[in-house]
Amino acid sequence: MGRSTFLLITCLVIAPVVNAKQLAITFDDAPRAANGYFDGSTRANTLIENLSKNKVGRVAFFSNTQSLDKQGLSRMRLYDEAGHLIGNHTHSHPNFLDTDLPTYQEDFLKAHQLLKQFNNFQPYFRFPYLREGETLEKRDGMRTLLQKNEYKNAYITLNNYDWYIEVLFQKALKEGKSVDLQRLSNMYIDVLMESIEYYDEMAIKYLGRSPKHVLLLHETDISALFIGDLAQRLRQDGWEIIPPKEAYQDPVAEYQLNQPIKYNPGRIGEIALGKGQKKELWHYTLNEDYLEKRFQQEVLLLSDN
Ligand SMILES: [Zn+2]
Known part of the structure; x- marks a missing residue:
């Protein structure tokens, strides 16, 4: 076997390891x-510090x-000064299902x-x-309108209900319950990893590869x-964390479903839908009752009754 053949075979064998999940x-x-637990500036500073x-x-x-009142503005400035990307999520978070196009567009432009x-x-x-x-x-x-303003659609590929775990946490605190932060961390991470792996497997099924993903939090x-x-935990499980701009260079950024849809499971779910999958486009962890049950059992250690 020649040296180049040997190198080729070596590359093929190690390729899955080199091609880290991103x-x-x-x-x-x-x-x-x-x-609740933090005031706004403590939250921002803690988040920035834990990232760095x-x-x-x-x-x-x-x-x-x-x-963006005085306090909100100073919080956004902290993220900005820490070098993070600031993007548009509208002025007032309208639900497009019950908002007409001109009103929605105006809200987007106001935020811009x-x-x-x-x-x-x-x-x-x-x-x-x-x-x-x-x-x-x-x-x-x-x-x-996005095209006219040279915007890109900041789709997500990894969907989850992290916001509802936050709701459960703040509610428990308000009710005077003691919340063990280590147990909360474990539950939060387990739930997120389950949905992350689910959507990555869905991507591999329909794309034949693991794309550069975008995690929604x-x-x-x-x-x-x-x-x-x-x-x-992500790194332990073989994931590499990349900048958002790099993730949005993945070819899945160009994907467009033919038909408009009411509810969007995220880009991988859209691709699965486009290829005929109708069920389980939302992972089972994207469910308030399910998360509440896990929170009671795994964080508050209440028995199931
Ligand atoms: Zn939102």
């Missing part, structure tokens, strides 16, 4: 209401500009005007609730508390 981390609804301590480079914050001030603002748009318009007129109306206290734990 994802970018993104936080929606920034600056999100903060009046764990050597997570650039992440993205998709902002609702109606929350307010976000331009940030050094790390980039023209990426994350649709609230991932809803991109349930009629051709609405969907194409937004596509045209929200700007919450649990994100601030546990993002470092999550980064460590």
Whole structure:
């Protein structure tokens, strides 16, 4: 066997290891209401510190500009100054299903005007609730407006209900329950990893490869508390964390479903739907009752009754 053949075979054998699973981390609804475990600036500082301590480079914050009061603005400045990407998530987080196109477009443009001030603002748009318009007129109306403003659709590929774990955490605190943060971290990470692996397997099934993924998270206290734990677990499980701009260079960015849809499971779910999968486009962890049960059992250690 010649040397080049040997090298070729060696490369083929190690290829799956070299081709690490990759994802970018993104936080929606920034600056999100903060009046529970942390105040707003403590949340922001904790999140930034935990990202940097764990050597997570650039992440993205998709902002609702109606929350840019004095406190909200200073929080967004902290993310901006830390070098993270700032993107558009509309002014007031409208639900596109019950908002007409002109109103929705106006809300998007209002946010654009307010976000331009940030050094790390980039023209990426994350649709609230991932809803991109349930009629051709609405969907194409937004596509045209995004194009005109040189925006990219900041789709996600890895869907989950992290926001509902935050709801359960804050509710338990308000009710005076003691919440063990280590157990909460474990549950949060296990739930996220289950849905991450699910959507990656779905991608491999329909694309034949693991794309550069985009993880949806929200700007919450649990994100601030546990993002470092999550980064460590991701790496343990073979994931590499990449900047959002790099993730959006994956060919799945170009994918477009023919027909408009009401509810969007994320880009991998859309691709599966386009190839005929009708069920289980949302992983079973994306369910309030399911998460509440796990929270009671795994965090509060209440028995099942
Ligand atoms: Zn949102």
